[in-house]
Amino acid sequence: MKRGLVLSLTALALVVGNAAVNAADIDLSLNLRYTNPSTPAAGGNFYLLAKTNTAGTSTGVAGLSVYLSGINAAGIEFGNATAEGAGNAAYPVVAAAGLGGNVNNGGLPLVTTAAGISNIVYGQDLVTKLLTIGEGTGTPGNLTVDPLRNAAWANSTLLLSGTFGATRPAFAASGANSTDGNVYDAGGVAIDATVSTVVRGDSLKTLALEPNGGGLLFGDLNRNGTVGFTTDINPALGQIGQGSGKTWDQGDFNGNGSVGFTTDINPALANIGVPAPPAPISAVPEPAAVGMIMVGMGAVAALRRRK
Numbered sequence: 001m002k003r004g005l006v007l008s009l010t011a012l013a014l015v016v017g018n019a020a021v022n023a024a025d026i027d028l029s030l031n032l033r034y035t036n037p038s039t040p041a042a043g044g045n046f047y048l049l050a051k052t053n054t055a056g057t058s059t060g061v062a063g064l065s066v067y068l069s070g071i072n073a074a075g076i077e078f079g080n081a082t083a084e085g086a087g088n089a090a091y092p093v094v095a096a097a098g099l100g101g102n103v104n105n106g107g108l109p110l111v112t113t114a115a116g117i118s119n120i121v122y123g124q125d126l127v128t129k130l131l132t133i134g135e136g137t138g139t140p141g142n143l144t145v146d147p148l149r150n151a152a153w154a155n156s157t158l159l160l161s162g163t164f165g166a167t168r169p170a171f172a173a174s175g176a177n178s179t180d181g182n183v184y185d186a187g188g189v190a191i192d193a194t195v196s197t198v199v200r201g202d203s204l205k206t207l208a209l210e211p212n213g214g215g216l217l218f219g220d221l222n223r224n225g226t227v228g229f230t231t232d233i234n235p236a237l238g239q240i241g242q243g244s245g246k247t248w249d250q251g252d253f254n255g256n257g258s259v260g261f262t263t264d265i266n267p268a269l270a271n272i273g274v275p276a277p278p279a280p281i282s283a284v285p286e287p288a289a290v291g292m293i294m295v296g297m298g299a300v301a302a303l304r305r306r307k
Helices: 003-016 229-237 261-269 294-306
Strands: 024-034 044-052 061-069 110-114 117-123 156-164 180-184 190-201 284-286
Touching: 024 061, 024 156, 024 180, 044 061, 061 156, 061 190, 117 156, 229 261
Parallel strands: 024 190
Antiparallel strands: 024 044, 044 156, 061 117, 061 180, 110 117, 180 190, 190 284
16 A cells, blocks of 8 residues: 555545534445354455435545444455345345445455554545435435334445454444545535444344344245245255255255254254344444544545555
């Protein structure tokens, strides 16, 4: 990473700190998709979803500085290069170029890590290109349906994705710094925003890892909230005796690597018709840190062009 770019971002943080405070809101949801929901220690993929709550007062997210613990700093990208899941539980392909992130060369986020906490920076160039990130239907990165079954998160933007390991990811603070952001108004001027955050996942309901009792029922292969014979049990039956290396999405509901009638199918059958767990909760407001970075993304772009 070029030292000049880092110093410029630091200077911009000081400038934006004098902007109007609490003029707009950004809601962030860190969605966790476990490789095997019955074995959280196996890790999985994370997806950062963003939406604004500023109808009539802004036209999108201008920038975010997000602090996360428990994630793999390598491989973080704008959007989602490979589709994950299917149906209402899907995270579709969202092209990096469509999200307008231009902080680092190659369209990748600027990521720094210290003491296990990663700071991921997203920002738009407010001088040459404005995208209505987070503003709902028809805007870049829009997820029409929330993969974690909470209607409040429908039409949010899939902004970032990456992987995590045995430790459950969380929003974190690094010294005096915590997750913060800006929106921009109709004139393209950045406005400091309050930011709310929540971590939502699809671990097994009985593990009690999800807020307000959410999670997946044992046997919910397609992760849609309920267990059905045609949609969940039948695909799993076809994997019995087919060797090791199986995952939840193939019917390995107990996490032992293979699919068996006694260990997977029979307990799953007992959940047919069982009411779905509550949908994962929405974001909980948290105080935003002092304003951050993106008022001068045009200056950053100009700096890069001079390098």
